Amino acid sequence: MAKETVKPNGPMSAALLAAGIGSAVLGLFTFIYELNDKSAFSKSMTWSKPVGGLSGKSGWAIIAFFLSWAILHFVWKGKETEFNRIATIAFVMLVIGLIGTFPPFWHLFK
Amino acid sequence: MEMNAREIWTVIHGMVFGFIFLLGFSGALYAVYSMRAEWLTAEGVQKSVRNIKIYLWALAASVWAAVITGAWVVYPWYRAVPPEGTTDPAALATFPKFLLLANKSTAEWHEFGMEWKEHVAFLAPFAATAVAFAVSYYGPMLVKKPAERRAVMAFFIVAFVAAAVAGLFGAFITKAAPVR
Numbered sequence: 001m002a003k004e005t006v007k008p009n010g011p012m013s014a015a016l017l018a019a020g021i022g023s024a025v026l027g028l029f030t031f032i033y034e035l036n037d038k039s040a041f042s043k044s045m046t047w048s049k050p051v052g053g054l055s056g057k058s059g060w061a062i063i064a065f066f067l068s069w070a071i072l073h074f075v076w077k078g079k080e081t082e083f084n085r086i087a088t089i090a091f092v093m094l095v096i097g098l099i100g101t102f103p104p105f106w107h108l109f110k
Numbered sequence: 111m112e113m114n115a116r117e118i119w120t121v122i123h124g125m126v127f128g129f130i131f132l133l134g135f136s137g138a139l140y141a142v143y144s145m146r147a148e149w150l151t152a153e154g155v156q157k158s159v160r161n162i163k164i165y166l167w168a169l170a171a172s173v174w175a176a177v178i179t180g181a182w183v184v185y186p187w188y189r190a191v192p193p194e195g196t197t198d199p200a201a202l203a204t205f206p207k208f209l210l211l212a213n214k215s216t217a218e219w220h221e222f223g224m225e226w227k228e229h230v231a232f233l234a235p236f237a238a239t240a241v242a243f244a245v246s247y248y249g250p251m252l253v254k255k256p257a258e259r260r261a262v263m264a265f266f267i268v269a270f271v272a273a274a275v276a277g278l279f280g281a282f283i284t285k286a287a288p289v290r
Binding site: 016058102 | 177181182185186189190221222225226228229230232233236237239240243244247248251257258261264265268271272
């Protein structure tokens with residue numbers, strides 16, 4: 001009978017948390033942008049004039065996703081992590097992304 | 111039945127890439143759900159996991175293609191600024207954002223619909239990619255990891271919700287102010 005290779009959960013935790021980080025960055029940057037779209041921060045989000053502020057907001061979120069995934073994967077590769085805790089944190093960050101990109105939420109603070 | 115380049119790209123964005131993800135979601139979710147030791151033999155797991163991995167990576171690639179074509183190809187046409195002083199709806203037909211904003215009865219399609227859609231859509235590829243990786247990494251072992259499997263399904267459902275919002279408002283906005 002073939003022996004099963006036990007795989008530590010580190011890499012999976014890294015992927016899920018990176019998805020959460022990318023989402024939270026998008027939610028946070030979008031929220032800040034919408035509070036004042038004339039601020040220096042908001043103007044810095046226009047990486048491409050035709051795409052406007054979405055280019056920087058999504059660009060930073062994509063960078064945050066891949067960069068955090070690479071770092072977390074390197075740190076947690078071959079290791080066991082507190083998967084339930086990390087998955088919960090990652091899910092909460094996804095929810096932050098959902099809330100931060102929801103227009104009625106911005107209007108609560110405008 | 112002629113379509114110009116902008117209409118073709120809009121179709122590719124929503125009705126090809128977006129549609130592939132939305133349509134494929136339920137099958138992929140059930141496939142992950144059914145990765146249970148009590149439902150599958152060892153041989154069955156090996157065979158089905160290979161197909162599930164391909165399926166999930168294909169869906170992840172599709173939703174990345176949807177957001178990239180949406181943000182970088184179609185969106186600039188949507189938000190193009192008309193010449194100053196343009197108010198005639200016929201003249202605004204090729205400036206969808208400003209056509210919607212010109213009328214109180216349609217302004218919310220942009221202020222709420224497009225503003226939500228253009229941002230929330232990006233959550234879908236993040237979550238879908240993490241899901242595809244997780245299933246690829248564990249492979250058949252995911253059958254014995256119910257907590258990890260539940261996390262994968264939860265993330266995949268979030269990816270679907272994000273994509274569904276984007277798809278729904280994309281369809282409505284295209285009806286109200288198509289990109290031409």
